[in-house]
Every structure is written in C-alpha cells, then in structure tokens.
Amino acid sequence: MGFFLTLVLLVASLGLAWRYLGSYMASVFEGRVHWLSWVERPLYRLLGTSPEREQSWKRYAGALVVFSGMSLLLTYLVLRLQGHLPLNPQHLGDVGSALSFNAAASFVTNTNWQNYGGETTLSYFSQITLMVQQFVTPAVGIVAAVVVVRGFARRKASAVGNFWVDLTRCLLYVLAPIAFVAGIVFVGQGAVQTLAGTATFHDALNGVTQTIARGPIAFMEAIKQLGTNGGGFLNANSATPFENPTGLTNFLSIFLVLCIPVSLTYTFGKMVGSRRHGVALLAVMAILFGSVLAVTATAEHQNNPAVAAAGVHSSVGNTEGKEVRFGDTTSALFGVASTSTSTGSADAAYDSFTPMGGFGLLVGMMFGEVSPGGTGSGLYTLLIYAVIAVFIGGLMIGRTPEFLGKKIQATEVKLAGLGALVMPIVVLVVTAIAVSTAAGRAGPLNHGPHGFSEILYGLTSQGNNNGSAFGGLSGNTPFYNVIGAIDMLLGRFAIMIPAIALGGVLARKDVVPQSLGTFRTDNTMFVGLTTGVVVIIGGLTFFPALALGPIVEQLSHGRFF
C-alpha cells in the first residue's frame, strides 16, 4: 500500500514538473527568462560573447569538447595536488595518477563512477571540485539535447545556438535554484552540511567510541540527484543516513533524478511546436521504465536465495544490503530510477539484489538510458532511436521518411546509427577485454555467474555514464581505472557529438508540408515502433551477455558459488 501511494505521488509530482518545469526550460532556452540577466551580461562580456552571436554545430561542439577537456584537466590537477590544498581537515594525501584520471573522467562525463571511498580518500576541497562537475555536466548534456531539439525546430538555419549562453542559462536558471532549495530539505531531514571536519564521541551505555565522517554533504546530495550525477560524498552513497536520512529524502531523491529528463520531453514538444510529439517520447520512456520497475520490484520482494538457504524466510523481501527505513520495493524503485537515468546513486547494495532485480538494473542501462535517461542525454539518445524508428517506418511504407517535417536522409540515418551503436560496441568490447585478461578477472568479489555480472555491470555502467556498481568489483586498479575512463569518455562524447551533428544537419533543412501519405510520428503506432527499436538494439545486443550473468544465476536453483 505504501509503495502504491509512493508511486501515485511520484507520478503526480512528475506530471506537475513535466508541465511547468518543461515549459520553463523551453522559455530559458528560447531566451525569454531574464531574472538573472544582471549576472549573465557581465559574464558574457568576460567571455567575449553574447546571445546574439550564435554558432554553427561544429563550433558549438568544439566549444563543448574543449570546455570538457579543460574541466577534466583542472579536476585531475586538484585531485593530484589535494595534499597541498586547503579544506582538508583529515589531512588526506594526494590522489594517485590512475585513480585521479578515472575520477576526473568519471565526473566530467556525468558518470560519477567511484573507485574510491569518499570519506577516506578526498578532502572537502576535492569533493567540492567534483561537485562543480555535478553542476556543469548535466548542463552540458541538456544544451546538447537543446541543439538536437533546435535542429527540428529551426528551418534553413546554419546556427544552432551559443554554447556559452546556453550553458550559463541552464546553470543559473534551472540547476542552481532547484538544487539550493532541495539542499535545504535534505539538511532539514538530517543530512549533514558542515565544514567542521569529523566528530568523535563516546557512548557511555555500550562503551563504543566512534569517529564519524562529516562534510558539506546535503547540498552536494541535491545536485547529485538533480543532475543525474550519482556520485556521493560517502562510500555507501544514498544508503548512508548522512546522505539520505529519511523516507522523504529518499522520495525526493527519486523525484529529483527523474524530473529534468521527464520534463525535457515537454520542452521538446513546446520548442518544436507539437506537444503530441513530446507526449509520444514520454510514453516510450514510461513503458520502458514501468516494465523494468515491475521486474525489479517484484524480484526484490522475494527471498534472497542465500538467506533462504540458511533457513530464514522473509515476508519483507530481500533485506541484504538494504536499509530498514526504506524497505525492499522502495529500494527497488530507487535503483530503477537511478539506473534508467544516468544517475547511479544507490540507497541499497545493488550487488546483493536478487538475480532478476539486478537484471532489471542492468537492462535499464543497456537500453542506452532513455527511460527517461540522463539530463539531456536521455532526450538526445531517445531522439536518435526515434530517427532510426522513422527510418525503419519509411522503409516499410516505401517513401522518404520525415520526422517533424524534416526529411530523414542518408546523413541523418548514419549519424543516428553511429550514436546508437557506439555504446553497445564499446561496452561489449571492454567487457570482453576484461574477462580475457588476468587483471580484469582479478576484479570481482563474488564467484560464478555473479562474478561475471559484476564485470559486465561495471563496464555497462561506465559506458552509459551511469556510475552505479555491483560494489564487489575492486575497481581501484590501474587496469580498471584506465579502461573504465576510456569506456566513460567514449560513452559520453562518441554519442553526444553525433547527436549535436544531427541537430546541425537537421537545422539546415526546410520543412516538408505534411500530406496524407506522411508517416505519423506522434501516435501509438510510432510509440510502439520506437519502443521496439530501443528493445531490439539494446536488449538483443546484450542478450548473450545477460544470459551468462543474471539469467544463468536466476536459473541456478539450489546452486551456490
């Protein structure tokens, strides 16, 4: 009952966000929101640009790549020099080069994969530097999606917008205000926010002396979820009460994770002048999300096979690795929200989910994270799939396909094909490398199929910029640090750049008037076709790998490894 009401509240609040946040974001990117123009103007002067000076898609993508490279370099340097920088009350030393590279690549790609335990590795200065990327990278993802949307919205245009202006507006008008308000709620509920360092106390009742890690956690938590980042301050992420203290903050986390990716479909509909098209994309997301949630929530409500084998049968689901204040199904909902977006935060140990529960989380990522996907990346990846669906639909009825009046021709299909195929190829190749080398096979904690699942999960997560883990994998080795960083960088930019190019190519085209023979792209048929494309490309590509991991584990009745 509680779970049902939680879902009702979630759908209702996301519906409100979809309508109002979606419309607000359209206004922001169409330049109609000005309440912080007194901050914007001097900034543009400093950068030597202005909203009127728009860029071609190549210059836009160039600025995005150079800016991301600069962020990578500065973040890397801060981690390497941590021991010499201020705000380091625990006197932690410099971070090693391979780990710094992995962490910098991880936060610059919106992945937030963490091969370190935050409270024992990073100073407040480093954590705050990583948090900067938690603001910047969702903004980068959103502006890339906005370019694709403008590609459909504009006619015969060579310019797609100004990267610096879009980035600034996204940060100032969308991310910062929402994160700040959410941060206050997190603190009010019990999340920690202090710069005072650790605290030590003695419990006279049981004689325990504890030193607890503290830090500026609550406000990082807000942007961690809102920006679909997922990298927490503490090792155990949102399972720790200092990051996620109550049922309310757990719900707020799930809402924050989903609100921007969901709302962007409204932004899309509004900017291209057809809300029905936005609703169609939202329907695809909802169908995929609902299916994965049904699998994982049902699975987590079952007994943990190992616990049952020890003679303890549960009416409260799989409790291993879960927190009492959240419970089984709500932890499953959190997990699905986190892995169907590019978030990767965790309020439970995903490694200890039942085989089918973990299967759901993996599938959410293997769909390419489009249900609803990361901030911006969810929308542009789904639009890539939609272009492929239009192409297939066009082949079926035997005429040049159109999407929102734009002819989908060879160039568009090539770019979409590239965007859709990069992730599966990268993930499967790096997984094959990891299981073929001794360094890769040294990673997993668990034996048998679950050990393989840990490798597959880790590299799928990084290739999709998710960042969640089957935490048993020991990732802090030179092998996993480097291969993971490559996985993350390709998974981010080798999809984002074709997407921006697609936007640029589409923007140049004129709109073809609709006729009776036009293949409709805003009806149930098209929703089904696009869903099918996602399932076929994502699901079938990965099916053999899934069969070796969670599926064989599920079928291994009575066997333990």
Place this chain on the structure above:
Amino acid sequence: MWTHLRRSFVMAVLCTLVFGFLYAFAGTGVAQLLFGYQANGSIGPNGSALIGQNWTGRSWFHGRPDDAGPYAANPQKNVSGGDNPLVANGVNGESGATNLGPRSKTLVADTRALVAYWHRLGVAHPTPDLVTTSGSGYDPDISPADALVQVPMVARATGIAPSRLRRLVASQTHGPQFGFLGSSYIDVLSLNEALARLRAAGS
C-alpha cells in the same frame, strides 16, 4: 581554438567559484542557521542518532548485524567490521555493504553464523533484518518486528516485564513519513537510551 581555450578556462574557474565554493559555503551557512542540530550530524550525548553502533550482551536491544558474528571487527585481520563510519573503538573503517551476491556461498555461511549468533543470545527466531547486513554498513534502525523478537532476551537480562518492554518498543516506533513514505523503524540508540532511563527508574 585559442578562443575556445580562453573561454573554457574562464568559465571553468568561474563555475568552480560559484557552483563549487559559493554554493557549498552559502549552503553551509543556511544549514547551520536553520538546522544546526541536523547539519552537524544529529549528535546527542551518546552519539549520532543516524549512525548505528555495536551493541553487545543481552541487556540492550541490538541493531542490524553489521558488526556482529562473521562481520565483527577484527583488528588482527585488519577487518573493520560495520557500524564504522570512520573510526570505531580505534579501528579504521568506512561506510559500505558486504556486496555478497544472492547466490554467494559466503553469504549462506555468514547468514547461518548469524542465526547461530542470535540463538546463543537467546533469540529463537531472528527476523530477516537481524541476519542480513545493511546498505550503509551502519544502519541505525531496526523494524518493530526486529525489536519485538529481542524482547524476551532483554526482559530476562534486565528483569523488566516483557509487556513493559513491548510498550517501550511501541513508543519508540516511527511510522512511515506521512503514513506511506519509507518503512516503520526504530532508532536503536534512542530505544536503548529509553531502556536505560527505564532501568534507572526501576532500580
């Protein structure tokens, strides 16, 4: 390229200042002003209400077995145990789960060891929460059912009537927020503090 580099550098530095330091410092200021107790870790006289502790013996209610049986701290073997947010009784640790998979032989063996651990304490039918570990490694809470199965153990050790203890458990139970968000839970530290007051009043 040069323009991109210059703008990237300026933007990256400004973002670090505004969305890093200004945001974190302003957030800390607001947090300390409005919610000082929470922002500093909800720390009372015996520790933080949000961080689990290791309770031993039969005269206290125990939390999740993050630090019990096979998961107990062992400085000789460099095992920190759970309930260890950074340092606990001189042993270093951090937050984290066991990460044992659902078909792990180790998890079967550990769960059996925990069942035996509860049997030794006199709890005949430990609940699932009491034989599995948490996601954070220091879950401060147990469910009402987890507390009720420990009532006979605590009653025998302290001499307090089981009915009185059950009332204590009921009074310490927090329902789901707004009636439906999350699960019912009991904060183990608060429960034991209330138990200590009851014992002091009785003796």
